[in-house]
Amino acid sequence: MKLGFLTLDDVDVKGKRVLLRVDINSPLDKETLEITDDTRIKEHSRTIKELMDKGAKTIILAHQGQKGKWDFTPLAQHASVLSQILGYKVTFVPSVIGPIVPEAINEIDEGDVIMLDNVRNLDDEAVNKSPEEHAESSIVKFLTPYADIFVNDAFSAAHRSHASIVGFTVTLPSYAGRVMERELEALSRATENPEKPCTYIIGGAKPKGSLDVIDHVLSSGIADHVLIGGVVAILFLHAHGVDVGSANLRILEDTGFMKLVNKAEMLLREHKDAIVLPQDVAVGKDGERLEVNTSDLPVEFPIRDIGSKTIEEYSNLLNSSSTVVINGPMGMYEVEAFEVGTREVFKAASKCRGFTLVGGGHSSAAVKRFGLADSFSYVSSAGGALLNFLAGKKLPAVEALRAAAKRHP
CATH class of the missing domain: 3.40.50.1260 (Phosphoglycerate kinase, N-terminal domain)
Incomplete structure (x- = not known):
């Protein structure tokens, strides 16, 4: 047993x-x-x-x-x-x-x-x-x-x-x-003394459970870095003091994620070197992709993906990782103009020389969409149960x- x-x-x-x-x-x-x-x-x-x-x-x-x-x-x-x-x-x-x-x-x-x-x-x-x-x-x-x-x-x-x-x-x-x-065997391998360096990729549109995961894996020394994307990135950029613009503040307000700003601020204070935020993003301007450095924000358009510089930085960190855990896409991967961040970061993760785990319905759908499912050690379609497990609950x-x-x- x-x-x-x-x-x-x-x-x-x-x-x-x-x-x-x-x-x-x-x-x-x-x-x-x-x-x-x-x-x-x-x-x-x-x-x-x-x-x-x-x-x-x-x-x-x-x-x-x-x-x-x-x-x-x-x-x-x-x-x-x-x-x-x-x-x-x-x-x-x-x-x-x-x-x-x-x-x-x-x-x-x-x-x-x-x-x-x-x-x-x-x-x-x-x-x-x-x-x-x-x-x-x-x-x-x-x-x-x-x-x-x-x-x-x-x-x-x-x-x-x-x-x-x-x-x-x-x-x-x-x-x-x-x-x-x-x-449980796969998740245990990703959380119980994983081979280092261990990198977690946290994205998607569910910051509440994601923040619990980030807190646990960094406080427990499970992960060395957490790479941030999706709506979670909007939340953390705002918590970091970046003016993300009214369109993105509305996203946080409409989804109820504004109430998580204090916790995101706390995590950034306690783990500032381990939490990696996007240095550029892709916004949707009239349905087209427009990349903007985070230092040049705000813009009036919603953030839909991470940008090219961030893709390169994240890929480099993943190339040196021995364990990679993915929970959540980098952006609106279902839309061709904004699929590049998720596709390229997931592709880099799939080349990790060690154990790789993909979790969550959107993440598993994304790896299938990009033909990467067979390149990962384990792909889980679980949602809430997986988040709770990764959060140490x-x-x-x-x-x-x-x-x-x-x-x-």
């Missing part, structure tokens, strides 16, 4: 009824509600295929969207997509705790797979409680008698202490699935699996 919990290597699943929690929450087309990216389904299909090959009777638990949101849908199409990936029929059961569920479970043969409906249909599912409290939740009390073991493969939801994530670890012998195991799902390993050795 090198990570402190049990895995599929520690159990014989043949003939056992396996409750498998996955995270196949997928991007949907807003008009058709069809799945537009099946990456997460493909990732979890490996764990599912292993359980099938080993003769398990697999019962999949999953969610899509949040109740009340437009992307909150049943999981029928998820079961269909998974069936296509596996080349084997995955039976969809349009209920979670209704009377048809026990009937469906009792009909499963060894190697078969069924998928229950969206667990977030249940009012007591998406509530943060302790594993012991969730052991009394409706889904755990209903399904526990119909299962032999619980396998949690939903790393992307590991930061949530929800019923189907932590509750079964109290009532059933519990194990980590292969996605959970791989993600405990993940409820992981802690629950560790407690279960002691409870059901």
Whole structure:
């Protein structure tokens, strides 16, 4: 148990009824509600295929969207997509705790797979409680008698202490699935005594979680440098005393990031030599790219990317790094005029001679867009769970699996 919990290597699943929690929450087309990216389904299909090959009777638990949101849908199409990936029929059961569920479970043969409906249909599912409290939740009390073991493969939801994530670890012998195991092994390699020099690239449009990561990796001596891009760069430039202009101040105000200025100022004071800010940026002028030195700011246009001088500086630092962790693009990589910063910095990171990790949905989408995915040691599509892990925070799902390993050795 090198990570402190049990895995599929520690159990014989043949003939056992396996409750498998996955995270196949997928991007949907807003008009058709069809799945537009099946990456997460493909990732979890490996764990599912292993359980099938080993003769398990697999019962999949999953969610899509949040109740009340437009992307909150049943999981029928998820079961269909998974069936296509596996080349084997995955039976969809349009209920979670209704009377048809026990009937469906009792009909499963060894190697078969069924998928229950969206667990977030249940009012007591998406509530943060302790594993012991969730052991009394409706889904755990209903399904526990119909299962032999619980396998949690939903790393992307590991930061949530929800019923189907932590509750079964109290009532059933519990194990980590292969996605959970791989993600934690990769993240541990990037955070536990990484080979130096270690460089983190922090960008994107979520400064709150990003600031927690920067604080942790620099205060703990994990990273030697943090290279800043995206909206995070606008925040830090403003905190550094640069007049970023009214258009960029509006970006910070509209996104609620102005309240993070004090923390950004504190991080710059405490780690001024380790936090590397852009020396030039690319702004959008009538849809065109215009590069401006940060010393020449403000301009009336929004910052959309880092500039050429910054790309060169960041690339040089990455060329001398032995460990690189990426979380967030350098700018609006989806727009051709502003993709260059993300493309070139990620390309430089991919050439690192040591361990390289890409995390977050936008970062993983960017490396795929630029044909770089196979050049990195590990690419994760996790968002909040990854940020929490990199920030040194405990993940409820992981802690629950560790407690279960002691409870059901």
